[in-house]
Amino acid sequence: MNPSRATLVWAAGVAAYLVAVTQRTTFGVAGLEATDRFSASASQLSVFTVVQLLVYAGLQVPVGVLVDRWGPRALIVTGGILMAVGQAQLAFADSVGAGIIGRLFVGAGDATTFISVLRLLPAWFEPRRIPVLTQWTGIIGQLGQVVSVIPFVALLSTFGWQPAFLSAAALSVIAVVLSVSVIRDSPVAGSERTTQTLRETGASLAEAWKQPGTRLGLWSHFTIQFPGTVFVLMWGYPYLVRAEKVGEGPASALMTLFVAVGIACGPLLGRYVGRHPLRRSTMVLAIAALMSGAWLAVLLYPGPAPLPLLTLLVVALAVGGPGSMIAFDFARTFNPAARMGTATGIVNIGGFMASLMTMFVIGVVLDLLLGSGFSQGDLYALASFRLAMAVQLVVLATGAIAIVSARRRVRRRMAEQGVVVPPLREALARERRRRREEKAARRRDS
Numbered sequence: 520m521n522p523s524r525a526t527l528v529w530a531a532g533v534a535a536y537l538v539a540v541t542q543r544t545t546f547g548v549a550g551l552e553a554t555d556r557f558s559a560s561a562s563q564l565s566v567f568t569v570v571q572l573l574v575y576a577g578l579q580v581p582v583g584v585l586v587d588r589w590g591p592r593a594l595i596v597t598g599g600i601l602m603a604v605g606q607a608q609l610a611f612a613d614s615v616g617a618g619i620i621g622r623l624f625v626g627a628g629d630a631t632t633f634i635s636v637l638r639l640l641p642a643w644f645e646p647r648r649i650p651v652l653t654q655w656t657g658i659i660g661q662l663g664q665v666v667s668v669i670p671f672v673a674l675l676s677t678f679g680w681q682p683a684f685l686s687a688a689a690l691s692v693i694a695v696v697l698s699v700s701v702i703r704d705s706p707v708a709g710s711e712r713t714t715q716t717l718r719e720t721g722a723s724l725a726e727a728w729k730q731p732g733t734r735l736g737l738w739s740h741f742t743i744q745f746p747g748t749v750f751v752l753m754w755g756y757p758y759l760v761r762a763e764k765v766g767e768g769p770a771s772a773l774m775t776l777f778v779a780v781g782i783a784c785g786p787l788l789g790r791y792v793g794r795h796p797l798r799r800s801t802m803v804l805a806i807a808a809l810m811s812g813a814w815l816a817v818l819l820y821p822g823p824a825p826l827p828l829l830t831l832l833v834v835a836l837a838v839g840g841p842g843s844m845i846a847f848d849f850a851r852t853f854n855p856a857a858r859m860g861t862a863t864g865i866v867n868i869g870g871f872m873a874s875l876m877t878m879f880v881i882g883v884v885l886d887l888l889l890g891s892g893f894s895q896g897d898l899y900a901l902a903s904f905r906l907a908m909a910v911q912l913v914v915l916a917t918g919a920i921a922i923v924s925a926r927r928r929v930r931r932r933m934a935e936q937g938v939v940v941p942p943l944r945e946a947l948a949r950e951r952r953r954r955r956e957e958k959a960a961r962r963r964d965s
C-alpha cells in the first residue's frame with residue numbers, strides 16, 4: 520500500500536465531506552434572507568431543514584447498500600452533483616416549494632458522502648489507524664460549518680442570495696472534479712465492490728441489521744449524537760440568549776467553544792478506541808452520563824444558570840460529536856468489509872432520527888406551554904425552556920437502556936466465539952498493574 524497515495528485519496532474524500540457539511544449548513548445561516556425572499560413564516564422555513572434532514576436520514580440505508588455495490592467514489596461524485604444541482608435550484612428559487620426542492624437535492628447528495636468516505640478507510644489503511652482517521656474525518660468535515668458561517672455569510676451579505684448559493688454550487692462542482700481525479704475505491708481496482716443480485720442485497724441488509732454490533736452502533740449514535748446537534752442546529756442559541764440571558768457575545772463564544780472541544784476530543788477518543796476496543800460502549804455510556812449530569816445540573820439550578828455551569832454543559836455536549844464516531848467503529852468491526860457501507864448507513868440513521876424527533880418535540884412543548892399560559896406570553900421563558908429541554912433526558916435514558924441491552928447481546932455472541940470481556944473492575948486493576956510494571960521497567964532502565 521502506498522502511504523502518500525492513501526493519504527491523498529482520504530484527503531480528497533474528506534474535502535468532499537467538508538463541502539457536503541458546508542452545503543448542509545448554508546440554509547441555516549441564511550434564515551433572515553430566506554424569510555424575505557420567500558415571504559415565509561418561521562414554521563415554513565423550518566420545513567426546509569426538516570425535509571433536508573429527513574431525506575438525509577431516509578437515504579442512509581439505500582446509500583449504504585449502493586456504496587457496497589458501486590464503490591465509494593461513484594457515490595461521492597453522485598452526491599457532489601446532486602448538491603450542486605440543489606444549491607443552483609435554491610439560488611434561482613423564488614417560492615417555498617421551489618426552494619424545498621433545492622434542499623431535497625442537497626439532503627440527498629449529502630446523504631451519500633459521509634458513509635462513502637468512511638468506506639474508503641479500510642481499503643486504504645491498516646486497521647490500527649482507522650479509529651483515529653475516522654475521528655479526523657469527522658473533525659475536518661465539521662469545519663464545513665465554518666465555511667458556511669464566514670465566507671458564505673460574507674458572500675450573502677455582500678452580493679446577495681443568487682451569487683452566494685451559486686458559489687456554494689460551484690464549490691460542489693470543484694469537489695466533484697477533485698473526487699473524479701483523485702479518489703479510487705481501493706489500491707486494487709474493483710476489489711471493494713460486491714456484485715450482488717437484488718435478493719443477495721436484501722439478505723446482506725438483513726444480516727447487517729441482525730448483527731447485534733450494528734445495533735449497538737445505531738443506539739450509540741442515537742444516544743450521544745443528538746444532544747449536540749439539537750443544541751447547535753436549533754435550540755442552543757435561543758436557549759442561551761433568550762432563556763438564560765447570557766447575551767449574544769457569550770452565546771457565540773460558547774458555540775465556538777463547542778467546535779473547539781469537538782476538535783480537541785476527537786483524536787483522544789480515536790486513540791482510546793484503538794487501545795480499548797472492548798470498552799467502546801463503556802465510553803459511550805460515560806459520555807451519555809456526562810451529558811445527562813450536565814443537563815440535570817443546569818435544569819435544576821434555581822434561576823438562570825451561572826456561566827461556568829453553562830460552559831460545562833457546552834463542553835459535555837461537544838464531546839458527543841466525536842463520541843458518536845465510536846458508533847461507526849462498531850459498524851466496521853462487527854461486519855465484513857463488503858457490508859460496511861450498509862452497516863454504516865444503518866448506524867448513521869440513529870443520531871439524525873433522534874435529533875429530528877427531539878428538535879420537533881422541544882418545539883411542540885414550547886408551543887403548548889405558550890398556549891396554556893404557563894409561559895406568560897414569552898415563548899422562550901426560562902421555566903418553559905427548562906421543561907422543553909428536559910425531554911432530552913428521556914431520549915438519553917431510552918438510548919442508554921437500548922445500548923446496555925444491545926451490548927449484552929454483542930457480548931453473548933462474542934462469548935460464543937471465545938472472546939470474554941472481563942468485568943470493568945478487573946480490567947482497570949489489570950491496566951493499573953501494567954502501568955506500574957512499565958514505570959518500574961523504565962526506572963530500572965534509566
Ligand SMILES: N[C@@H](Cc1c[nH]cn1)C(=O)NCC(=O)O
Nearest residue numbers: 633657658661781840841843844
Ligand atoms: N458524529 C457526526 C460527525 C461528527 C464528528 N465530530 C463531530 N461530529 C456524524 O454522525 N456525522 C455524519 C455526517 O454525515 O456528518
